[in-house]
Amino acid sequence: MSSGSERLFSRAAQLMPGGVSSPVRAFQAVGGTPVxxxxxxxxxxxxxxxxxxxxxxxxxxxxILGHSHPAIVTAAVAALERGTSFGAPSPGxxxxxxxxxxxxxxxxxxxxxxxGTEATMSALRVARAATGRDAFVKFEGNYHGHADPFLVxxxxxxxxxxxxxxxxxxxxxxxxxxxxxxxxxxxxxxxxAERGSDLAAVIVEPVVGNMGVxxxxxxxLEGLRRLxxxxxxxxxxxxVMTGFRLAAGGAVERYGLEPDLVTWGKVIGGGFxxxxxxxxxxxxxxxxxxxxxxxxxxxxxxxxAMAAGVATLRELASNHDVYRQLERLGERLERGLLAAASDAxxxxxxxxxxxxxxxxxxxQPVEDLAGAKSSDTAAFAxxxxxxxxxxxxWPPSQFEAAFVSAAHDANAIDRVVAAxxxxxxxxxx
Ligand code: PMP
Numbered sequence: 001m002s003s004g005s006e007r008l009f010s011r012a013a014q015l016m017p018g019g020v021s022s023p024v025r026a027f028q029a030v031g032g033t034p035v036x037x038x039x040x041x042x043x044x045x046x047x048x049x050x051x052x053x054x055x056x057x058x059x060x061x062x063x064i065l066g067h068s069h070p071a072i073v074t075a076a077v078a079a080l081e082r083g084t085s086f087g088a089p090s091p092g093x094x095x096x097x098x099x100x101x102x103x104x105x106x107x108x109x110x111x112x113x114x115x116g117t118e119a120t121m122s123a124l125r126v127a128r129a130a131t132g133r134d135a136f137v138k139f140e141g142n143y144h145g146h147a148d149p150f151l152v153x154x155x156x157x158x159x160x161x162x163x164x165x166x167x168x169x170x171x172x173x174x175x176x177x178x179x180x181x182x183x184x185x186x187x188x189x190x191x192x193a194e195r196g197s198d199l200a201a202v203i204v205e206p207v208v209g210n211m212g213v214x215x216x217x218x219x220x221l222e223g224l225r226r227l228x229x230x231x232x233x234x235x236x237x238x239x240v241m242t243g244f245r246l247a248a249g250g251a252v253e254r255y256g257l258e259p260d261l262v263t264w265g266k267v268i269g270g271g272f273x274x275x276x277x278x279x280x281x282x283x284x285x286x287x288x289x290x291x292x293x294x295x296x297x298x299x300x301x302x303x304x305a306m307a308a309g310v311a312t313l314r315e316l317a318s319n320h321d322v323y324r325q326l327e328r329l330g331e332r333l334e335r336g337l338l339a340a341a342s343d344a345x346x347x348x349x350x351x352x353x354x355x356x357x358x359x360x361x362x363x364q365p366v367e368d369l370a371g372a373k374s375s376d377t378a379a380f381a382x383x384x385x386x387x388x389x390x391x392x393x394w395p396p397s398q399f400e401a402a403f404v405s406a407a408h409d410a411n412a413i414d415r416v417v418a419a420x421x422x423x424x425x426x427x428x429x
Contacts, residue, residue, distance in 0.1 A: 004048040005036045029397040030381040035388070040067025042407040045393060053393035054412050054419075058403040060395075061209070061241050061266040064326075064355070065315055066407020072270045072311045079307035085299055092306030099313040100268060100276060103249040107262055109284035112276050112301045116240035116265030117145025119275035120203065122287075122295045123261045124149060126279070127201035127234035129286050129293045136201040136233075137191065139182040141211030141369035141399075144203055144238050144263075152177045182208060183216065183367050185223040196231030201261075203236040206251030209401035210241075211372040212358035213351040221255050228260075234283075240265035240275065241401070244316060246354045247323055254354075267316075270308030273299075322406050326355040329404045329413055333357060336417030344424035346379070355404040359383075359420075372399060379427050386423025392416050 012019035018026040020034070027034045035047040043066050045055040055067070065072065079092065097110050113119050124147075128134060136149070144150040151166040152174050164174045178195065181187050182204075192199070202224055208214040228235040237259035243250035244267040252259060260283060265275040278284060288294045316322055334352045337359055341348040347363035349371075360366045361376040361383070380398040387394045392415070395402050404413070 003033075006033050008036045008048060009033050024395070024397050024400065027396045029377065029399075030384045032385055032388075034396070035393070037393075042066045042068075043405055043409075043412045051391065053388070053391050054408075054415050055393045056402040056404075056416065057393055057395050058405050059266075059271060061245065061401070061403055062269060062271050063403075063407075064245055064267050064405050065270075065312060066405045069312075069315065069407070071315050072308050075307040075311035076270070076272070076304050079304045082303070084304060085302055087298060090301065090303045090306070092303050092310060093301040095310045096268065096306045096313070099310060099317070100264065101278065103244070104252060104262055104278065105249075106252070106258060106280065107278035108281040110264075110276050110278035111284065111287055111295065112274060112306070113295075113297055114273045114299055114302075115145065115275045116238075116263065117147055117275070118297070119240060119263035119265055119277045120144040120150065120236070120238055121147035122293075123236050123263050123277040123279075124201060124203065125293050125295065126261060126277070126283055126286055127236060129291070130234060130283055131200040131232065133198055133200040133233070134176045135178060135195065135198045136176065136203060137178045137180050137188075137199060138203050139180055139205070139208075141182060141214070141372060142203075142205045142208055142238075143210030144205075145240075148173045149177050150203075152179055181368050181370075182211075182214065183220050185217075185220055188223065188227060192227045192231055196227070196233070199228075199231055199233040201234040201236050202228050203238055205238050205241065206255060206257065207242050207246060207353045207356065209356055211369050211399050212360055212366065212375075213353060213356045213401045214366055214368065214372065215351060215353050216255065217367060221257055225258055234260040236261045236263065238263045241356070243267060244313065245326075245356065245403075248316065267312060268309045269305050270310075270312035272302070272305035272308045274302075274305045274309055319406070323354070325406060326404055329408055329410070330355050330357060332410060333404060333413045333416060336413065337420055340417055340421035341424050343421065344428055346424045346428050356401040357404070358398075358401055361398065382427035383420075383423045386426045387416075387419050390419035390422060392419045 020026045039046045239250040243264040247253040261279040263277045286293045349360045361379040362374040377398045
């Protein structure tokens with residue numbers, strides 16, 4: 001007998017490409033049918049068949065306070081009742097702008113958009129306008145949304161010019177995209193020696209989440225700052241995933257960075273579609289209507305989304321222990337997973353920064369895309385399915401971060417570890 005999720009998935013597949021609104025959700029990397037979720041509370045979610053899961057996806061990062069947090073629900077409902085959208089300035093934008101900028105002392109102005117994709121593409125436009133240059137550097141295995149210039153094949157060598165990694169992206173657009181290896185400062189030095197004066201920007205995930213979690217090597221981010229400054233290029237720190245997650249001031253605070261431009265998303269929208277980009281007034285005042293960089297949005301600064309974001313950032317600010325709590329839970333999960341893998345004789349590398357974590361099915365350290373790709377993705381897929389059967393909703397791809405939220409507790413983490421232990425044994429068979 002087919003499950004409710006299976007029936008929905010076969011209907012969805014007739015209506016939407018792959019049956020989904022975003023590709024990874026289709027479970028293609030892990031096999032099986034995606035579960036259709038219909039309810040979430042705290043760290044738990046339930047599918048349409050009534051199965052309960054400890055959620056380690058957290059909507060891919062936004063839900064740092066867990067599902068249906070009462071403060072967020074109350075704020076969003078109150079905003080909703082006052083009107084869904086005005087297309088005019090509304091007070092919530094000011095509140096959210098103040099809360100975001102307060103944690104990023106180098107940023108004086110912020111523009112709200114509707115997604116991380118819009119944030120990064122707009123920040124790049126500002127960097128290009130500010131420098132009068134077209135070329136920029138992105139790192140292999142870093143993801144900055146699906147705008148054309150960022151969709152460049154990973155795996156290119158440090159000095160190679162970009163080749164589109166998606167059909168429909170003109171080579172004319174991506175020829176300005178230079179790809180470098182993450183964590184390889186020597187490679188970057190060489191690239192800057194050759195092309196530094198052509199570069200508008202370097203964009204970086206300060207802690208990578210999008211090839212699985214890969215932390216920066218000591219000195220890498222500092223080196224980026226030195227090289228960009230020396231070449232008159234902008235440093236764009238993409239905090240869409242890490243902002244308000246790794247610390248109140250994100251990776252910028254955690255690693256003491258001095259970016260020119262910052263992009264945000266996920267957490268600042270409290271589970272609603274919000275992105276943002278910001279920087280010093282001199283840069284951000286290049287943006288329309290003050291400056292000549294055009295960027296706009298019908299639903300940008302949406303009052304319901306702003307209210308949810310404000311409630312989230314207020315809640316985070318009011319709990320002085322929240323980032324320490326996330327660290328403790330992350331540590332407990334990391335220790336538990338390592339012990340479970342070791343007991344099962346499964347070689348893994350666990351990378352974690354704060355509440356972002358990935359279990360790579362490889363014995364070698366993972367410090368770049370090549371390391372991530374050394375993982376046994378078939379073993380990961382078996383492990384994932386074992387977790388799902390045991391009531392743990394883990395990201396359905398080896399190359400994604402799992403997220404701990406403030407709604408998880410030691411109990412929930414131990415449930416994940418117990419399921420993981422059994423799944424490791426099963427996956428190794
Ligand atoms: N930048 C980073 C670092 C991201 O992780 C993501 C999404 N995972 C994006 C940009 C794109 O954001 P969105 O999916 O909201 O367009």
